[in-house]
Amino acid sequence: MSNEILESDMRNKPFGTRLRAAMDARGPLCVGIDPHQHLLDSWGLPDTVEGLASFTYGVVDALADRVAVFKPQSAFFERFGSGGVAVLEQATIRLREAGALVIIDAKRGDIGTTMAGYASAYLSEKGPLACDALTVSPYLGFGSLQPAIDEALEAGAGLFVLALTSNPEGPQFQSARTADGSTVAGAVLNGLRELNADADDLGSFGAVVGATISSTDEDLNINGPLLAPGLGAQGGTADSLTKVFGTAVRNVVPSSSREILGAGPDATALQDAAARANDAYRAVLGY
Ligand SMILES: O=c1ccn([C@@H]2O[C@H](COP(=O)(O)O)[C@@H](O)[C@H]2O)c(=O)[nH]1
Numbered sequence: 001m002s003n004e005i006l007e008s009d010m011r012n013k014p015f016g017t018r019l020r021a022a023m024d025a026r027g028p029l030c031v032g033i034d035p036h037q038h039l040l041d042s043w044g045l046p047d048t049v050e051g052l053a054s055f056t057y058g059v060v061d062a063l064a065d066r067v068a069v070f071k072p073q074s075a076f077f078e079r080f081g082s083g084g085v086a087v088l089e090q091a092t093i094r095l096r097e098a099g100a101l102v103i104i105d106a107k108r109g110d111i112g113t114t115m116a117g118y119a120s121a122y123l124s125e126k127g128p129l130a131c132d133a134l135t136v137s138p139y140l141g142f143g144s145l146q147p148a149i150d151e152a153l154e155a156g157a158g159l160f161v162l163a164l165t166s167n168p169e170g171p172q173f174q175s176a177r178t179a180d181g182s183t184v185a186g187a188v189l190n191g192l193r194e195l196n197a198d199a200d201d202l203g204s205f206g207a208v209v210g211a212t213i214s215s216t217d218e219d220l221n222i223n224g225p226l227l228a229p230g231l232g233a234q235g236g237t238a239d240s241l242t243k244v245f246g247t248a249v250r251n252v253v254p255s256s257s258r259e260i261l262g263a264g265p266d267a268t269a270l271q272d273a274a275a276r277a278n279d280a281y282r283a284v285l286g287y
Pocket of ligand 1: 073229257
C-alpha cells in the first residue's frame with residue numbers, strides 16, 4: 001500500500017496532488033501525534049525523552065504503512081529540547097519512507113528572513129525537519145507568509161494557514177472585520193483561493209478549519225485542502241464535517257490525535273482505532 005505514493009513520478013508532484021493520491025489510496029484520516037504527558041503515562045511510559053521515543057515510534061511502527069497523513073504536534077517534542085526534536089526528525093523520516101505524508105503542526109509565523117528561516121527548516125528537502133507541509137499563522141499579515149509560500153512552491157511542499165481554528169477563543173480575532181469588510185478568516189481564505197487558482201485538482205495551500213465550529217458563512221471552496229482538527233477529544237464528529245464544510249467536504253483532511261492515541265500502546269488496538277475513524281470519515285467525505 002505504501003509504494004504507489006513513493007513512486008518517483010509522485011515524489012515530484014506538488015503537495016496537493018500527493019495528498020489527494022495518498023487519501024485516495026489509504027483513506028482521508030490524518031493521525032495527530034501528540035505525546036501528551038497523560039498519554040505517556042497511560043502507555044506505561046516515563047515522561048522522558050526515552051518515553052517520548054517509545055511512544056512516537058510505537059505509533060509510527062503501527063500505522064505508518066496504512067494511514068495517509070500524520071500531523072506530529074511540535075510542542076510535545078520541543079518540550080524535551082534537542083532530544084525531543086531529534087525524535088520528531090526521525091519519526092518524520094520513517095513516516096515518509098513508509099509512504100505517508102507528514103504535516104508538522106508548529107504554527108510558525110514571522111516576518112521576512114525569519115519566516116524564510118522557518119520555511120527552509122521545514123519545507124526545503126535539505127532542511128533538518130523536511131516534511132510535506134507545515135502549519136503557519138497569518139496573524140502578522142497574510143503577506144508575511146510569502147517566504148514560506150515561495151519555499152513551498154520551490155520544494156513541492158504545502159502550507160496549512162490558520163483560518164477558523166477549533167478553539168473557542170478563535171472567533172475573537174478570526175471573525176473581526178478587515179479594512180475591506182471581509183473577516184480576518186475570509187481574508188485568509190481569499191489569499192489561499194488565489195494561491196490555488198491554477199491547481200488542477202487540489203492545490204497545495206490549505207486552511208485550518210476546526211471540526212468544532214458549528215457552521216460558517218465563509219466560502220471554504222479554496223481549491224485546496226482543509227485540515228480539520230477538533231475531532232474526537234474536542235467533540236467534533238464525522239457528522240460535524242458535513243455541517244461545517246458543506247460543498248467543500250471532499251477536500252477535508254480530518255485530523256484526530258487523542259481519540260486514536262488513547263487506544264495504544266497495543267499496535268492492533270491502534271490499528272483498529274485508526275481503521276474505525278478512517279471508515280467513518282471515508283463514508284462522509286465520499287472516499
Ligand atoms: O484549530 C486547531 C489547530 C490545531 N489544533 C491541533 O490539533 C491537535 C488536536 O488534538 P486532539 O487530541 O485531536 O484534540 C492538537 O495538536 C492541536 O494543537 C487544534 O486542535 N485546533
